[in-house]
Amino acid sequence: MIKVFERPKSLTDKPFHYCPGCTHGIVHRLVAEVMDELNIRERTVGVAPVGCAVFAYEYFNCDMQEAAHGRAPAVATGIKRVLPDCVVFTYQGDGDLAAIGTAEIVHAATRGENITTVFINNAIYGMTGGQMAPTTLIGQVTATTPYGRDKDRAGYPVRMSEMLATLEGSAYIERVSVHDIKHITQAKKAVKKAFETQLAGKGFSMVEVLSTCPTNWGMTPAEALKWLETNMIPYYPLGVKKEVE
Amino acid sequence: MSKVLMKGNEAIAEAAIRAGCRYFFGYPITPQNEIPAYMAKRMPETGGCFIQAESEVSAINMVYGAAGAGARVMTSSSSPGISLKQEGISYMAAAELPCVIVNMVRGGPGLGGIQPAQSDYFQATKGGGHGDYHLVVLAPSTIQEAADLVIEGFDIADQYRNPVMILGDGILGQMMEPVEFRFSNRRELPPKTWATTGHTGERPRNIINSLIIDPQALEDHVNRIYQKYGHIMKNEVKVECCNCDNADIIVAAYGTTSRIVKSVIYLARQEGIDVGLIRPITLWPFPANEFSRWADRQHVKAFLTVEMSTGQMVEDVRLGVNGKKPVFFYGRTGGMVPEPSAILEEIKKVMRSVMK
Amino acid sequence: MTHQIIIAGFGGQGIMSMGQLLAYAGMLEDKNVSWLPSYGPEMRGGTANCNVIISDDMVASPIITKATAVIAMNKPSLDKFENAVSRGGLLLINSSLIDRKASRDDIEVCYIPANEIAEKLGNSRVANMVMLGSYIAKSNAVSPGSVINSLTKVLGSSKAHFIPINQKALSMGAEYVK
Missing domain, CATH: 3.40.50.970 (Thiamin diphosphate (ThDP)-binding fold, Pyr/PP domains)
Structure with missing residues (x-):
C-alpha cells in the first residue's frame, strides 16, 4: 500500500493544544513539511515564543529553546552566531513580535541576522484571553477594546512586514494567509523560500501569516476564515514585500 | 607569562x-x-x-x-x-x-x-x-x-x-x-x-x-x-581574613571598600586598636560560618560593616554573627567613597560604645 | 617606602599618560603599583586627575587622601589639590600656566616652567614629560631608565620616533630641579 499522507518527521507525536479551528496547527505543519523537504531537521534549532505557541518546543522535532516574551530574535541571534551552520528559526505571535519584542525583531532584521522568523498575525492576544494586539484592526472588539479599537485612544494597527522590508538587512519578507487551500499552498511556498534564503546566507527572512483566533474573535472556525479574508487582507495586503536576489 | x-x-x-x-x-x-x-x-x-x-x-x-x-x-x-x-x-x-x-x-x-x-x-x-x-x-x-x-x-x-x-x-x-x-x-x-x-x-x-x-x-x-x-x-565559599587573630573589632567589607579598610588597619594600630578584616570574596554563597566562628572568640568585641551603600551586606553579617556580638554599620553612597579617617572614627566610636 | 602621587591638569595635557608611565615604570621595577583616573563628565574639557601609588608593600586603597606628591599642571588643579599634599611632601607647580605661589609652608614646592622648556625642545606637548622628569629627580620613586623603558611599551613601535624628544624632556625636567 502506498502511503499518501503522513505526519512530517519534523513534528513530534505530541498532540497540539490549540483551540478548535485555530490556524497555528496548519502553520506548524507547513514549517515541519518544509524542514523535511529541505532535509534540515537535524541541524535546525527553533526558538519558541511566549503566547499561544509557547509550547512550540514540544511540537517541532528538533532542538528547541524557549525564549522570554518578545526576545526570540535575540535568542536566535545568540544561537546563530555560535552555530552558523545550523538553521535557526523563531516562531512568534503578534504580541510577542510586534509589541514587547519590537526592538528585537527590528534589530535582528537590520543586522541582517541570518535567521528565519515565522510571524503569526491573528490580530489578538490569544493565550491571555483576547486582549488588543498591536495588529488589532480599527473597530475590532477585544477584551481591552470593548468598544472597538479606537485610533484616538489605541493608535493604528502596525504593518510589520512593510516596516521590516524597509530595512537594508532584511532579505526576504512575505505576507501570506491560511484562510483557504490555495493560500495555504502559497504560504508553504513562502515558508520554504524563507528557509532557502537563510540556507543561501542572504540575511534575515520572515513570513507573516495572517491567521485566525475563532475562540477570542467569538466566531465559528468558518466565520473566522471568512472574517480574515474580508477584514484583514484589505488592511494587510498579501505578497512579497522584499526579496533580495 | x-x-x-x-x-x-x-x-x-x-x-x-x-x-x-x-x-x-x-x-x-x-x-x-x-x-x-x-x-x-x-x-x-x-x-x-x-x-x-x-x-x-x-x-x-x-x-x-x-x-x-x-x-x-x-x-x-x-x-x-x-x-x-x-x-x-x-x-x-x-x-x-x-x-x-x-x-x-x-x-x-x-x-x-x-x-x-x-x-x-x-x-x-x-x-x-x-x-x-x-x-x-x-x-x-x-x-x-x-x-x-x-x-x-x-x-x-x-x-x-x-x-x-x-x-x-x-x-x-x-x-x-x-x-x-x-x-x-x-x-x-x-x-x-x-x-x-x-x-x-x-x-x-x-x-x-x-x-x-x-x-x-x-x-x-x-x-x-x-x-x-x-x-x-x-x-564554593571564598573569604579572606586579615589580622583577625587578636582583633578587638572586626570590620566586614568587600571589593574596593575592603582595600580602604586595609589602609585603616595600619592607622588603627597606631592608635592602639587592633582591627581585623573579614573580606567575603563570594558574596553568594556568603561566608556566614566565618563570621560565626570569629564572633565566638573572646577578644572580638564587635563587628563593623563598611559599604558603599546604606547597609546591605550588613544584614548577612548580622545573620552570620547571629547576635553573639554587636554589629555596627558605616556606609556612604554612590561616589562618596569612605575615607580612611572616617572609617577610623567609626571604629573608635564602636570601641567606645562596647567598652562602656 | 610608598609614593602616593596625584597628577592633575586639564584634558589634553597628558595627565593620564604621565600617571600610566609612572605606574608602568614602577611595575618594571617589581614594585606594587596602582593607577586610578577620575572618570565621567568631568573629563570632558574639565580637570583630569589620576592617583598613582608605587610601593614596596601591597597597595591597599588605590585612592589617595594624603599625597606624598602633587603635580599641578594648571591653576584649578593647584587650587583643588594643594591641601592634599601631606606634611613634608612635595608640590610641583607648572609655573608656565600657574601664576600664583603655593600657600603652604610645611611642604617642599618646586616651580617648573614646563611649557616653556617643552617649547624650547620644539613641542609644547611634552610639557608633561618635563614635569615627570622633575618629579622623578626629586622623589627617586622610579629610575629614569624605567620610565624610558615603559615609554617604549606605552607608545608602541609606531610612535617610536617620539621617544627621543620625550627622553630629552625628561632629562630637561630633571636638570631644572637639580
Missing part, C-alpha cells in the same frame, strides 16, 4: 577571552565601556563574535541563546543596565544556563550616578529577578583577583550550569594594576550534552526551557536547583 599593566575592565575582558569565552553581547553604559570596546577589538582576532545589542534586554537574551547552544559567553553592564537584564538572568538560572555577567556597580537608585557604589548587593545576592534562584556572586578587590575570578567564574558556571556574576565597581573597572593571566585550579567540567546544537538522533532532543506548567514538576525542578545551590554553598 609576565605582568602587564591593565585597566580593570580590560583585564576582565582579556581574562574572559583567555578562559575560552568567544561570544560577548553588550550595550554601552558607564563605567564599564572598556569591556565591550575591548571585546569588539579582540573577538574578531580570536575567531569569536561581538555584538553591540539594541538594549541590555536583547544582550542578555543573546547570551541565553549562545549559552543554550553550548558556548562560553559573557555580558557586562552597570547597575541600571543590570536591572534591565534581570528578566533574562532569571530565565537563565531557571533554564540552568552557564554564563558570566559583569556588573561594574554605579550609584543608584534610578539613573543614579556613574561613580563607584556597592548598592547592588541585594540585587546580586538575593535573586535580582523574579523567582527562587541565586547567582554565584564573586567580588574581586584587585585587578589580579578580578582576572582570576573571571577565569574561575566560567568554570564555576559550567560546573553548576548557573550564571555567575562578577560584582565590581567603577574604581575597579577604571583603575590600572599589574595583572598576570594564570590558570590555577582548573576543574574537570562535564560535557555540555544538554546544548541545542542540532539533533541527529544520537541523543534525545534537547530543549532549553524555563516554562514548567505543572506545579509538581515545577517544585521538583526548583528543589533540584536548590540541591545544586546546597553543593555550591558547601564547596
Whole structure:
C-alpha cells in the first residue's frame, strides 16, 4: 500500500493544544513539511515564543529553546552566531513580535541576522484571553477594546512586514494567509523560500501569516476564515514585500 | 607569562577571552565601556563574535541563546543596565544556563550616578529577578583577583550550569594594576550534552526551557536547583581574613571598600586598636560560618560593616554573627567613597560604645 | 617606602599618560603599583586627575587622601589639590600656566616652567614629560631608565620616533630641579 499522507518527521507525536479551528496547527505543519523537504531537521534549532505557541518546543522535532516574551530574535541571534551552520528559526505571535519584542525583531532584521522568523498575525492576544494586539484592526472588539479599537485612544494597527522590508538587512519578507487551500499552498511556498534564503546566507527572512483566533474573535472556525479574508487582507495586503536576489 | 599593566575592565575582558569565552553581547553604559570596546577589538582576532545589542534586554537574551547552544559567553553592564537584564538572568538560572555577567556597580537608585557604589548587593545576592534562584556572586578587590575570578567564574558556571556574576565597581573597572593571566585550579567540567546544537538522533532532543506548567514538576525542578545551590554553598565559599587573630573589632567589607579598610588597619594600630578584616570574596554563597566562628572568640568585641551603600551586606553579617556580638554599620553612597579617617572614627566610636 | 602621587591638569595635557608611565615604570621595577583616573563628565574639557601609588608593600586603597606628591599642571588643579599634599611632601607647580605661589609652608614646592622648556625642545606637548622628569629627580620613586623603558611599551613601535624628544624632556625636567 502506498502511503499518501503522513505526519512530517519534523513534528513530534505530541498532540497540539490549540483551540478548535485555530490556524497555528496548519502553520506548524507547513514549517515541519518544509524542514523535511529541505532535509534540515537535524541541524535546525527553533526558538519558541511566549503566547499561544509557547509550547512550540514540544511540537517541532528538533532542538528547541524557549525564549522570554518578545526576545526570540535575540535568542536566535545568540544561537546563530555560535552555530552558523545550523538553521535557526523563531516562531512568534503578534504580541510577542510586534509589541514587547519590537526592538528585537527590528534589530535582528537590520543586522541582517541570518535567521528565519515565522510571524503569526491573528490580530489578538490569544493565550491571555483576547486582549488588543498591536495588529488589532480599527473597530475590532477585544477584551481591552470593548468598544472597538479606537485610533484616538489605541493608535493604528502596525504593518510589520512593510516596516521590516524597509530595512537594508532584511532579505526576504512575505505576507501570506491560511484562510483557504490555495493560500495555504502559497504560504508553504513562502515558508520554504524563507528557509532557502537563510540556507543561501542572504540575511534575515520572515513570513507573516495572517491567521485566525475563532475562540477570542467569538466566531465559528468558518466565520473566522471568512472574517480574515474580508477584514484583514484589505488592511494587510498579501505578497512579497522584499526579496533580495 | 609576565605582568602587564591593565585597566580593570580590560583585564576582565582579556581574562574572559583567555578562559575560552568567544561570544560577548553588550550595550554601552558607564563605567564599564572598556569591556565591550575591548571585546569588539579582540573577538574578531580570536575567531569569536561581538555584538553591540539594541538594549541590555536583547544582550542578555543573546547570551541565553549562545549559552543554550553550548558556548562560553559573557555580558557586562552597570547597575541600571543590570536591572534591565534581570528578566533574562532569571530565565537563565531557571533554564540552568552557564554564563558570566559583569556588573561594574554605579550609584543608584534610578539613573543614579556613574561613580563607584556597592548598592547592588541585594540585587546580586538575593535573586535580582523574579523567582527562587541565586547567582554565584564573586567580588574581586584587585585587578589580579578580578582576572582570576573571571577565569574561575566560567568554570564555576559550567560546573553548576548557573550564571555567575562578577560584582565590581567603577574604581575597579577604571583603575590600572599589574595583572598576570594564570590558570590555577582548573576543574574537570562535564560535557555540555544538554546544548541545542542540532539533533541527529544520537541523543534525545534537547530543549532549553524555563516554562514548567505543572506545579509538581515545577517544585521538583526548583528543589533540584536548590540541591545544586546546597553543593555550591558547601564547596564554593571564598573569604579572606586579615589580622583577625587578636582583633578587638572586626570590620566586614568587600571589593574596593575592603582595600580602604586595609589602609585603616595600619592607622588603627597606631592608635592602639587592633582591627581585623573579614573580606567575603563570594558574596553568594556568603561566608556566614566565618563570621560565626570569629564572633565566638573572646577578644572580638564587635563587628563593623563598611559599604558603599546604606547597609546591605550588613544584614548577612548580622545573620552570620547571629547576635553573639554587636554589629555596627558605616556606609556612604554612590561616589562618596569612605575615607580612611572616617572609617577610623567609626571604629573608635564602636570601641567606645562596647567598652562602656 | 610608598609614593602616593596625584597628577592633575586639564584634558589634553597628558595627565593620564604621565600617571600610566609612572605606574608602568614602577611595575618594571617589581614594585606594587596602582593607577586610578577620575572618570565621567568631568573629563570632558574639565580637570583630569589620576592617583598613582608605587610601593614596596601591597597597595591597599588605590585612592589617595594624603599625597606624598602633587603635580599641578594648571591653576584649578593647584587650587583643588594643594591641601592634599601631606606634611613634608612635595608640590610641583607648572609655573608656565600657574601664576600664583603655593600657600603652604610645611611642604617642599618646586616651580617648573614646563611649557616653556617643552617649547624650547620644539613641542609644547611634552610639557608633561618635563614635569615627570622633575618629579622623578626629586622623589627617586622610579629610575629614569624605567620610565624610558615603559615609554617604549606605552607608545608602541609606531610612535617610536617620539621617544627621543620625550627622553630629552625628561632629562630637561630633571636638570631644572637639580
